[in-house]
Each structure stands twice: as C-alpha cells, then as structure tokens.
Amino acid sequence: MHEATIEFQDVSYVVDHHRTLLSSLSLAVHKGEIVMFLGRSGSGKTTLLKLINGLLQPSRGEVRVQGKPTSEWNLIQLRRHIGYAIQEVGLFPHYTVRQNVTLVPNLQGWEKERVEARLRESMRLVGLSLEEFGSRYPHQLSGGQQQRVGLARALAADPPILLMDEPFGASDPLTRGELQEEFRLLQKSLGKTVVFVTHDVSEALLLGDRIALIDGGRLQGVFTPHEFLNSDIPVAKSYAESFRAMQKIFES
Amino acid sequence: MTRRALLAALSLFFAGCRPRSRQVTIGSKNFTEQLILGELLAQYLEKAASLPVERRFYLAGTYICHQALLARRIDLYVEYTGTALTAILKSAQRGDSQAVYQAVKSEYQRRWRLEVMPPLGFNNSFAIVMRGPEARQMNVKTLSDVAPHAPQLRMGIGYEFLEREDGYPGLVAAYGLRFAEAPRVMDLGLLYRALENRQVDVVAGSNTDGLIAALDLVVLQDDRRYFPPYDAVPIVRPETLQLFPPIKRCLQGMAGQITAEEMRRLNYAVDGRKVDPVTVAREFLEKKQYFQSPA
Amino acid sequence: MGMNFIRFLSNHRQEVLTLTGEHLWLVAASMFLAVVIGVPLGILLTRRPKWTPAVLGFNNVMQTVPSLALFGLLMPVPWLGMRAGRLAIVALTLYALLPVVRNTYTGITGVDPGVRYAANAMGLTSAQLLWRVELPLSGPVIIAGIRVATVIAVGVATIAAAVGAGGLGEFIFRGLSMVDNNVILAGAIPAALLALLADAALGGLQRVLLRHRHGRQ
Numbered sequence: 194m195h196e197a198t199i200e201f202q203d204v205s206y207v208v209d210h211h212r213t214l215l216s217s218l219s220l221a222v223h224k225g226e227i228v229m230f231l232g233r234s235g236s237g238k239t240t241l242l243k244l245i246n247g248l249l250q251p252s253r254g255e256v257r258v259q260g261k262p263t264s265e266w267n268l269i270q271l272r273r274h275i276g277y278a279i280q281e282v283g284l285f286p287h288y289t290v291r292q293n294v295t296l297v298p299n300l301q302g303w304e305k306e307r308v309e310a311r312l313r314e315s316m317r318l319v320g321l322s323l324e325e326f327g328s329r330y331p332h333q334l335s336g337g338q339q340q341r342v343g344l345a346r347a348l349a350a351d352p353p354i355l356l357m358d359e360p361f362g363a364s365d366p367l368t369r370g371e372l373q374e375e376f377r378l379l380q381k382s383l384g385k386t387v388v389f390v391t392h393d394v395s396e397a398l399l400l401g402d403r404i405a406l407i408d409g410g411r412l413q414g415v416f417t418p419h420e421f422l423n424s425d426i427p428v429a430k431s432y433a434e435s436f437r438a439m440q441k442i443f444e445s
Numbered sequence: 446m447t448r449r450a451l452l453a454a455l456s457l458f459f460a461g462c463r464p465r466s467r468q469v470t471i472g473s474k475n476f477t478e479q480l481i482l483g484e485l486l487a488q489y490l491e492k493a494a495s496l497p498v499e500r501r502f503y504l505a506g507t508y509i510c511h512q513a514l515l516a517r518r519i520d521l522y523v524e525y526t527g528t529a530l531t532a533i534l535k536s537a538q539r540g541d542s543q544a545v546y547q548a549v550k551s552e553y554q555r556r557w558r559l560e561v562m563p564p565l566g567f568n569n570s571f572a573i574v575m576r577g578p579e580a581r582q583m584n585v586k587t588l589s590d591v592a593p594h595a596p597q598l599r600m601g602i603g604y605e606f607l608e609r610e611d612g613y614p615g616l617v618a619a620y621g622l623r624f625a626e627a628p629r630v631m632d633l634g635l636l637y638r639a640l641e642n643r644q645v646d647v648v649a650g651s652n653t654d655g656l657i658a659a660l661d662l663v664v665l666q667d668d669r670r671y672f673p674p675y676d677a678v679p680i681v682r683p684e685t686l687q688l689f690p691p692i693k694r695c696l697q698g699m700a701g702q703i704t705a706e707e708m709r710r711l712n713y714a715v716d717g718r719k720v721d722p723v724t725v726a727r728e729f730l731e732k733k734q735y736f737q738s739p740a
Numbered sequence: 741m742g743m744n745f746i747r748f749l750s751n752h753r754q755e756v757l758t759l760t761g762e763h764l765w766l767v768a769a770s771m772f773l774a775v776v777i778g779v780p781l782g783i784l785l786t787r788r789p790k791w792t793p794a795v796l797g798f799n800n801v802m803q804t805v806p807s808l809a810l811f812g813l814l815m816p817v818p819w820l821g822m823r824a825g826r827l828a829i830v831a832l833t834l835y836a837l838l839p840v841v842r843n844t845y846t847g848i849t850g851v852d853p854g855v856r857y858a859a860n861a862m863g864l865t866s867a868q869l870l871w872r873v874e875l876p877l878s879g880p881v882i883i884a885g886i887r888v889a890t891v892i893a894v895g896v897a898t899i900a901a902a903v904g905a906g907g908l909g910e911f912i913f914r915g916l917s918m919v920d921n922n923v924i925l926a927g928a929i930p931a932a933l934l935a936l937l938a939d940a941a942l943g944g945l946q947r948v949l950l951r952h953r954h955g956r957q
Contacts, residue, residue, distance in 0.1 A: 248860060272863030283858025287876050296872075297862055346862075356861075475917045499754075503914035505902065512824035512904030518762075 198224045198354060198386045199245055204254035206240055214240045215410045217254070224353075227380055227387040228415075229401035231394065231432070237410045238390040242356050245388060246272045258354070273297055276347030276385075278360040282339050284331040290342050291327040297350045315345040318379055337368040344376070348383075357389040361396075373399055394432045395439070398422075406432075468497040469685060469692065472510050472519030475503045477715050477722070478569065478653055478708065482523045484726035486679065489699070493735045494691035507532050515557060520685040521692075525569055527675035529553070529561075542568070542674040549678070558683050563700035564676040567708045571606065571672050572652040573616075576640060577661035587668040588620050591647070600628040601636050601645035611673065613649070619671040637662075652705055655713030677703075698736045748922040756911075760930050763907035766825075766897045767934075770832035771890055778837050778889075779882065782844025783870065792845065799838035807835065807896045811903045828897070828905035835896050836889035843885025847878025879949045887942035894935040898927070908934075 199222040206215040215237045222228045230238045243249040244256045247268040256263045258271060284293050294315055298308045316323045319341040331339055340361060347355055361372045377400055380387060391397055397404050398418045406413040406421075408428045416424060422433045469490060473483030483502050490496045501519050504510050511533050513519045529549045530536050534556075538548055542564075550561040573588060585591045591598070606612040607630055616622065629645055636648045637656040650657070652664060652675075679696050686693050711729060714720045730736075749756060785792045805813070810831050815821040820830060851874055859873050875882075901909030911927025914920075 246861060269863050269865055272861060275861075275863075277858070277861035279854065279858055279861070281852075281854025281857065283852070283854040283856075285855060285859070285873060285877075286852070300864070300868065343858075475914070501755075503917050504904070504910070505913050505917065506904075509824070509902075509904035513906070515823060516825055516904075516906070518906055 198222055198259055199388065200257040201241075201244075202255045202257070204244065204251045204256055206237070206244065206249065207252040213410055215244075218412045219254075220405055220412060220415065222386060222388060224386050225384045226402040227389055227400055229397040229404045230388065230390045230407055231392070231397040231404050232407035233392060236407045238392075238407055239358055241407070242277075242358055242388065242390055245354075245356060246275050246277065273301060273350060274352050274354065276350070276352040276355040278340075278343045278347040278355070278357045280359040280362040282331075282343040282360075282363070284339060284342060284346070286331050289328050289330055290321075290334070291323075293331070293342060294346045294349050296346070301350060311349055311351065315348045318348055318383075319345045320375060321345065337364055337372065340364060340368075340372060344372075353386060355385050355387045355389075357387060359391055362391075362393075369396075376400065394436050398436065468499045469521060469689060470499045470501055470519045472504055472513055472522035473500075473502040474507070474510060474522075475505050477655075478712055479523065480722045481711050481715060481726055482565075482677065484722045485730065486521065486523070488723075488726050488730055489735060490692065490695060492730070494689075494695050496689055496691065514559065514680065514682065517682065517684075521679060521681040523565070523677050524561075524680050525675035525677055526564070527570060527673040529678075529680075530673065539673060541670060542676055545674050546676060546678070553680065560681050560683060560686060562679040562681060562696040564678050565699055566677075566701040566703045567653060567705040568674055568676050569651055569653050569708075570667075570675040571612075572650050572654070572657070572664045573667075574637075574640065574648050574650050574654075574657060574662050574664055575646065576643075577663050579646070580663040580665070585665065586663075587666040588616075588622075588671070589668050591665055592620050592622055595622045595624050598624060598646040599626065599644075600624050601639050601648040602628045602630055603633040603636065603649065604630060605633075606649045611671075616649075616671055619669055653708040653712055655709055655711075655716045658706065658709035659713045659717055695736075702733065702736050745922050745925055749926060752926065756926060756930060759906065759908050759910055759927070760934070762905075763894070763897055763909075763931065763934065766828055766832060766900055766905060766907055767890065767893045767938075770829045770836055770893055770897075771886070773829070773833040774836035774840050774889055774893075775886060777833070778840030778885075779844050781837075782841045782882075783848065783874075785841070785845045786848045786874075787866075796838075796842060796845070799841055802834045803838045807831065807899045808902060810834070811899065815903065824900070824904035824906075827903060828900035828907075832893050832896055832900070836893050839885040839888040839892070840882070841885075843888075844878070844882050847881030847885075848874045850881065851877050880946050883942060883946045883949060887939060887946065890938045890942060891935050894931060894938060898931050 201218050201220040204215060204218045205213065207213050218241070220228075230241055232238050240249060244251055244263070245258060247263045247266060250264060258266065258275075263271065284290075285296075288296070291312065295308050295312050298311055303311075312327075313323055316326070321338065321341050326334070326338070326342070331342070334342065340363070343360060347357075361369045361376075364372065373396060380400075389400060398421070401418060403415055403417055404421050405415045406426070406429055413428050414424065414426050416429070421429055422436070424430065424433070471483055471487050471490075473479040480502055483500065487498045487500055491498050501513070504513060504519075504522075507524070507528055510519070510522050510524070514522065524533075526542070526545045526549050530538065530545055534549065534552050536548065536552070538545075540548070546561075546564060553559045553561050573591075575585070575591070580586075583591075583594055585594065602613055607628070613628060617624075629639070631639065633650075636645075636650055637654070637660065639645045640648045640662070641660060656662065657664060679699070681692065681696065707729075711725055714725045715722050781795065785795055802810075811827065814827050814831055820827050855873060855877070856869075859869050864872065897907050898909035898912060900907050901913055908927040908931040912924050912931075915922070915924030915927065
C-alpha cells in the first residue's frame with residue numbers, strides 16, 4: 194500500500210483546447226487525513242474531485258489513487274470504492290431511503306445480511322432512524338435529512354476514500370453547523386481518507402487536517418489550519434482576514 | 446382502471462377477428478354496376494347454393510378491391526379483364542377478348558393463385574355512342590363507318606377519356622377521325638344529356654351505361670378493336686372454392702348469362718328509375734330462374 | 741336521427757366489430773414498431789447527441805407530409821406497395837415515431853443533473869444508469885409521447901382505408917360515396933371513441949407511474 198492514497202503529479206486540465214481549469218498541480222493526500230480544497234467558485238475545485246474518480250482524465254500529468262494512475266483503473270470499480278457526496282445530494286427520487294443507501298452494496302453483489310447490516314450502520318453513523326426513514330422517499334425528507342442520507346449512501350459500502358463536494362452547502366447555517374460537527378466526530382472514529390471541497394473558510398478550518406488553497410486553477414499552498422491563518426500568501430491572507438472579521442463580530 | 450380498459454380493447458380486437466372461413470365475403474367497387482353485380486352474386490349464392498354470405502361493397506377502387514382479396518378481407522368480386530390487365534398486372538399486352546382473358550387468368554393463377562372465372566357475358570369498355578335515328582339514317586354501324594362523317598359531327602367526352610393513353614388521342618389516330626372542332630369535355634353525368642339535347646352528336650360513354658337502353662341510342666362497333674376488352678369476370682380465392690365447392694359450379698353456371706343490353710337495363714333501373722339494387726338484383730335473378738344452376 | 745343511427749349500428753354489429761378489429765390491428769402493429777424502434781432510437785440520441793438534429797429533423801419531415809400523400813408516395817415502393825396492410829403499417833409507424841423518439845430523448849436528457857452526477861460518481865455503468873435511473877425517471881414523459889403517438893395513429897389509420905388496408909375508414913369512405921350519414925358515423929364515432937379510449941388508458945398508465953415519483957428534487 195502506497196503511502197499517499199491520492200496523488201496529483203503535475204496535473205493540468207484543459208477544456209476546449211484553450212480553457213485551462215487546472216495547471217501544474219501537485220499534491221499528495223495521505224491515508225486517513227482530511228484535506229480541504231478551499232477556493233472560490235470556478236477555481237477548479239470540483240474538477241479536482243472528478244479527476245480523482247476518473248469522471249475526468251488529466252490533460253497532462255497523472256492522478257494516482259492507491260498507487261495506480263486513474264487511466265489504468267477499472268473506473269466503475271474505482272468509483273464503487275469511493276464514497277461521493279455532492280451539494281445537490283442527488284438521491285434517486287424514485288428510490289426509498291433504503292434503496293438509495295443500499296444501491297452500491299447491492300451492485301457489488303453483497304449478501305443480503307451484509308447489506309442490511311451495513312445499512313443499519315450507515316444510518317446510525319449519520320444519526321437517522323432506519324425504522325422511521327427507511328421507507329420514505331427523498332421528497333418526504335427535509336433538506337438536512339436528505340444530506341444525511343446522501344452521506345449515509347456515501348458511507349454504505351465502507352469505502353476507504355470519501356470525496357465531498359460542498360455536501361452541506363445547501364443547508365441553512367444551523368443545520369450546516371450540526372452536520373459539520375457530526376461529520377468531524379464521525380471522521381475521528383472512521384479514519385477514512387477524505388478530500389473535501391468547500392468555499393467556506395470556517396468549514397475548512399473546522400474540518401481540515403490540511404487545507405489546499407486553490408486559486409485560478411493553481412495550487413497556492415497546502416497548510417495546516419494554524420499555518421493557514423498565519424500565512425503570507427495574499428489569497429490566504431484575504432481568507433484569514435475575513436475569518437477574523439467574522440470572529441470579531443461574534444465576540445463583540 | 447387501466448387493466449379493465451386493456452381487457453375491453455383486447456376483447457374488441459378479438460371479436461373482430463372472427464374466423465372468416467364461416468362465410469363468403471363478396472366485395473364490390475363503388476359504382477352502380479358493381480353494386481348490382483355484387484348483389485346478384487350475393488343473392489344467387491344465398492338462394493341457389495344456401496351459402497352464408499357477407500357483403501362488403503363500396504370499396505373505393507380497383508387497387509382496394511385487389512388488396513382486400515389478397516388480404517382475405519373479401520373472397521370474391523367482379524373485375525374487368527382490361528382493368529386487371531393494365532391496372533393490376535401492369536401488362537402492355539393487347540389482343541382480343543379471348544387472348545386478354547387467358548392472359549389475365551394465367552397470370553392471376555401464377556402470381557396469387559387467384560381463380561378468374563369465365564366472363565359473365567358483357568363488356569364494359571368505352572363505347573362511342575350516337576343518337577339512334579341519325580345512325581340509322583347515315584347507315585353507320587361501326588366506327589369505320591362514321592369516320593367519313595366526322596367533319597360534320599361534334600364529339601363529347603369525359604376528362605378521363607381525354608387524358609388516357611387509350612382514350613381520345615388514340616381513338617382519333619386509330620380511325621382517322623377528323624372532327625370539325627376539338628371535343629367538348631364535360632362531366633360524365635352530363636354526356637348523355639348533351640347528346641340528347643343535340644349539343645353533341647357523338648359521346649364516349651361506357652358500353653353498359655343505363656341510358657343507352659333508355660334513350661334510343663346506338664353503340665358504334667369498335668371494328669378495328671382499338672379499345673381493349675373489359676369483360677366482366679368474377680375473381681375468387683382458392684381457399685373459398687375449397688371450403689364451399691358449390692361456388693365453382695354456380696360461377697361457371699353464370700358464364701355468358703348477362704348480356705350488355707341486360708346490364709344496361711339493370712343500370713338504368715337503379716340510376717334512372719331509382720330502384721334499389723337489392724330489388725333489381727332479386728327481380729333479375731327470378732326472371733333468369735337463378736340461371737337454372739343445380740344447388 | 742339518433743335512434744336511426746343506433747338501429748343501424750345494431751343491424752351492422754358484426755361489420756362494425758370487424759372493421760374496428762382491423763383498425764385496432766393497424767394501430768397496435770404500428771405502435772409496437774414505433775415503440776420498439778423509437779425508444780431505443782431516442783436513447784441512442786442521448787448517447788450520440790450529434791445525430792439529434794438529423795434524426796429529429798427527419799422525423800419532423802415525416803410528420804409534416806400529409807398522410808394521404810405519404811400513402812401515395814409509398815405505394816410505388818417495391819415490396820411495400822404490394823400489400824396495403826404493409827404500406828399502412830409502415831406509414832403509421834413513421835407518423836408515430838416522432839413523438840416517441842422526441843419524448844424519449846427529452847425525458848432522458850431531462851433527468852435531474854444532480855441525480856445523474858451522483859449516479860455516475862457512485863460507479864453505475866452506462867447500462868445501469870439507463871435501466872435504474874434514466875428510464876424509470878423518464879417513464880412518464882415517454883408514456884406521454886406514446887400516448888400522443890397512439891392518438892395520431894388511430895386518426896391516420898382512418899385514411900388507411902383509402903389505400904385498401906381496411907379499418908373504420910372504410911365506413912367513412914363508403915358513407916361519403918353513398919351520401920349516407922349513418923354509414924359515415926358508423927366509422928367516425930368508433931374511431932373517435934378508440935382514440936379517446938387509448939388516450940384515457942395511457943393517461944391512466946402515466947398516473948400510475950407518477951405515483952411512485954411524486955415531486956422531483
């Protein structure tokens with residue numbers, strides 16, 4: 194097992210022959226850590242996620258997952274070993290909560306008992322009662338509940354890697370705060386390798402072991418939260434300032 | 446609700462698909478002569494051979510009748526040899542009555558195994574018609590006879606006759622007819638009235654037109670055999686003959702039993718005297734004693 | 741006049757049923773072909789979007805050609821013109837194709853992009869995406885297309901009698917020849933009822949499918 198679970202080696206991604214979404218990005222994500230990709234909308238963060246599970250292939254450079262380049266992976270299998278939670282949540286509206294969560298395990302051909310056990314565990318991890326919510330359809334859930342189900346779905350097959358694309362973005366601040374805190378505790382116990390995309394600096398500081406700052410398609414730097422707040426890099430400084438400004442408002 | 450609707454549709458569907466073998470379906474085209482012939486056949490088979498008959502008349506044309514026969518929607522109808530030859534078989538062959546009949550009979554057998562029965566006895570081809578008194582006075586009986594008189598005569602024709610290859614242009618060429626002026630073209634229904642009112646002297650009608658019998662009109666003989674023969678023949682499916690053997694005898698018994706003159710009178714009864722075709726057919730069959738055919 | 745008509749119908753019961761059966765056969769056969777060709781074609785278009793303008797354009801042209809003209813155009817075609825039944829079914833299928841193909845295409849492309857993103861990210865194969873996500877979610881839209889196509893087919897099938905394919909149109913044409921209203925109505929009313937029935941039945945099917953899908957995200 195390679196040390197770095199996910200590795201970007203000088204990766205560039207160009208669209209339509211002239212629009213560069215990412216340039217020369219090199220980064221290693223280690224087993225068991227949460228790396229927050231922080232950046233503005235359009236900075237290339239989602240593209241980064243899609244390069245990890247092969248939804249996109251790099252124009253230059255290489256993306257490796259567990260030591261193997263994505264171009265060599267069986268992409269279907271790769272994706273089934275990666276949990277993916279997105280902002281739109283994307284629950285299948287015609288599936289019950291149960292059907293949504295157990296989809297990947299069923300696709301992988303697990304025995305019924307194992308699927309059932311894993312379903313219970315996932316629901317427990319996200320704090321939802323299986324008895325109460327199992328047979329409900331997504332439209333019968335609140336926004337926050339849907340996001341929890343989305344997370345349960347990502348966890349269902351017990352994947353070693355989680356990719357999170359602003360998964361709590363569509364919630365009100367209170368719910369978002371709850372979800373963030375619960376996720377933080379969850380990650381402590383599960384120890385999965387997580388790549389988490391966000392534009393929210395407080396979320397990045399709260400959840401991340403490390404923060405990768407993306408601006409204009411380039412990696413501006415990788416920091417621990419403490420390093421981030423004290424960095425000299427202009428973009429980081431702006432973020433840090435806005436964060437401190439918010440804190441001041443709360444303190445006063 | 447959906448299931449019930451589906452069942453209803455399916456049962457309707459199958460209700461329509463009753464086994465055709467239980468009766469003889471007789472077809473006809475949608476003009477008077479065909480309706481009369483259809484009725485004649487129907488009543489004849491019903492009374493003389495006690496067969497169950499279904500009528501499917503008013504089919505809108507030759508192509509449709511032929512298709513209906515092939516698709517087994519009808520079992521029997523009366524066609525004209527000339528029409529079968531040109532419109533259905535698309536053959537350029539010409540010849541006299543016998544030749545055309547044989548050609549049609551063998552081709553129908555070869556291509557579709559359909560049986561073309563012997564002609565009923567009359568020809569429904571184009572007929573060049575004159576007023577009786579004038580014809581007798583000028584002593585013209587054939588088209589060749591009338592040719593020298595053409596410059597003094599005016600002709601009336603229908604649109605189709607003008608357009609068809611075997612229509613006006615060919616006729617004029619075949620007999621060297623030099624009319625004083627171009628023919629007057631009008632609706633078929635008005636031709637005989639124009640002839641009667643002396644607006645024209647010669648018209649191109651059909652050999653079995655009812656008015657030929659009613660008014661004193663003369664059909665000029667086509668001595669150079671310009672017009673192809675249009676002998677009326679029953680056409681029947683082989684399976685029908687097998688299922689109902691009496692039909693063969695009946696149809697053969699009808700051979701040559703209806704003359705052109707008789708057909709004209711039947712047509713006139715319906716078109717002119719407004720008698721209903723069912724009655725006209727019945728009275729004719731009674732008069733002919735059902736062709737004295739064994740049941 | 742109403743009683744007269746009812747009496748006519750009961751006197752000609754067998755014939756009405758026969759012609760209705762023929763009519764149903766024409767519609768059923770052509771709708772079957774339209775669905776069997778049209779739905780996969782619509783799916784194919786979502787995978788090869790470059791073909792969409794050409795295919796939908798062709799379908800559009802077919803629909804614009806007046807039905808009687810299309811029957812006439814197809815008649816000289818070798819194998820086709822030989823049997824009125826074949827001719828009619830091919831023409832009807834061409835008419836029914838557009839709504840089916842177009843609705844399949846829009847139904848599938850109209851699937852919530854978030855759902856599609858999630859499905860791909862979860863590792864569904866293309867086939868699994870089609871069968872588990874795209875088709876179930878676009879089901880109601882596809883059925884709506886089939887519904888429109890069926891009603892069109894019932895209507896155009898009345899013209900089929902003009903080329904000898906039988907069906908309720910035969911009553912209508914015959915009635916016009918005979919100048920007899922009862923005969924015309926004996927064809928027109930069942931045809932109209934068939935169209936309404938088909939529409940209602942498929943509408944019911946649509947509702948049944950929608951029950952499992954109340955409200956998208």
